[in-house]
Amino acid sequence: MIAIYLWILLFVFVGADQPISCQKCRNQRVHNMKGADCYDLGLREIPQCLNPNIEVLDLSYNRIRKVKETDIERYSSLKYLYLTDNTITEIEEKALLKLTSLELLHLSYNPLLAIPKTIFQLPSLKKLYISEHQDVDVAYDIEKGKPILSPLMMLEIAFNDMRELPNLGELPTLIFYNISGNKDVLMKTSHFAGLCMLKQIDMTKFTGRFVSDCDCSNIQRWLQARKVEIIGEFICQINDCAYEIPESDLEMFAICLESNKVKSLHSTLLYIVLPACLIATIILCILLFMCWRKTNSRYHRTSVQIHANRPLFK
Known part of the structure; x- marks a missing residue:
């Protein structure tokens, strides 16, 4: 109790x-x-x-x-x-x-x-x-x-009532970008210049506005040239504009590509070269141990033989 x-x-x-x-x-x-x-x-x-x-x-x-x-x-x-x-x-x-x-x-x-x-x-x-x-x-x-x-690798900023898309700067890792549901948002090619590895962009129920009538066409052609899949509709009213991209945007894209190469090299070093070096080191240690053991065994046999041939009494 x-x-x-x-x-x-x-x-x-x-x-x-x-x-x-x-x-x-x-x-x-x-x-x-x-x-x-x-x-x-x-x-x-x-x-x-x-x-x-x-x-x-x-x-x-x-x-x-x-x-x-x-x-x-x-x-x-x-x-x-x-x-x-x-x-x-x-x-x-x-x-x-x-x-x-x-x-x-x-x-x-x-x-x-x-x-x-x-x-x-x-x-x-x-x-x-x-x-x-x-x-x-x-x-x-x-x-x-x-x-x-x-x-x-993925950024979703949908339905946020933004006045302008954010300039993400250099971001070579981004693959999927969701900007759906935002209305009357200012867009420029500079908003995509640093996204050199972008594969998909979700523009469902999205509407943009532009500094000039040709900016829409330039952005559309920029994305198409880089094989970015557009989810939803991205329709431009004028499509017969000259394809003109600011030099600064082209430079940013090139910097992004170079940065991606460096990161890929680092990944290669991390996941391939370093493990290979580790394996090589282990193999070398095993070989050195076997050589030491063989030498030590030979020395031991020689010592035993000398000891056996030595007279018991002088």
Whole structure:
């Protein structure tokens, strides 16, 4: 009977201190990664009692209003972070800085007042979703984060009511670019000059405006010449313009290509040359060990033979 009372007291005083959010979140594996599913639980803040080694954290469809540095530093192993459709108005500048392994960040459908420029410096970030933000100038905040050091392969900035596309600068890693749903957005070839490896651009329900009537045709032909697939419609009213691209845009494109060559070379060194050198070193060590062993064995046999031929008595 006493044991039962002790268990009740333990639950009341210890179990009651366990946040309800941690009891609701479900631990599960996502693509062989440790994950926590806290989807649509009515949370007002990021739980601090989850496994600190989780790699996937889904906090979508909650009521989180602010992301502080202390909220996320516990989960430094995160690779995928979903914060979609909360009520987040502020993300502290250093809140995500320690997430050096983060590959995907989903911030869409939040009333953000500013996008931290440190997001664009995350060393592993490949996919970034920042759509449906009506209270922030997304293009301005992206340009404020330049130079973009993150190896972004996919960027989604759809339905943001932008006045002008952001100038992303030199970004040779970007392959997919989603600008769909934005209306009457100023476009120039300079907005694409640094995207030398771009393969697809989503322009569904997108309308652009241009400095001159021929800019539309020039952008269209620029994308076609580089075999960029356009999703949606991109129709120009005038198509008989001379194809004229500013020299500065051509220079930026050339710089982007050169930068991509350097990065490809680094990747080759990292994934081919270095492993080959390591294997060669291991083989050399094995050969040296075998030579040493053979020499040592020969020396041992010679010593034994000399010892055997030595007279026992002088």
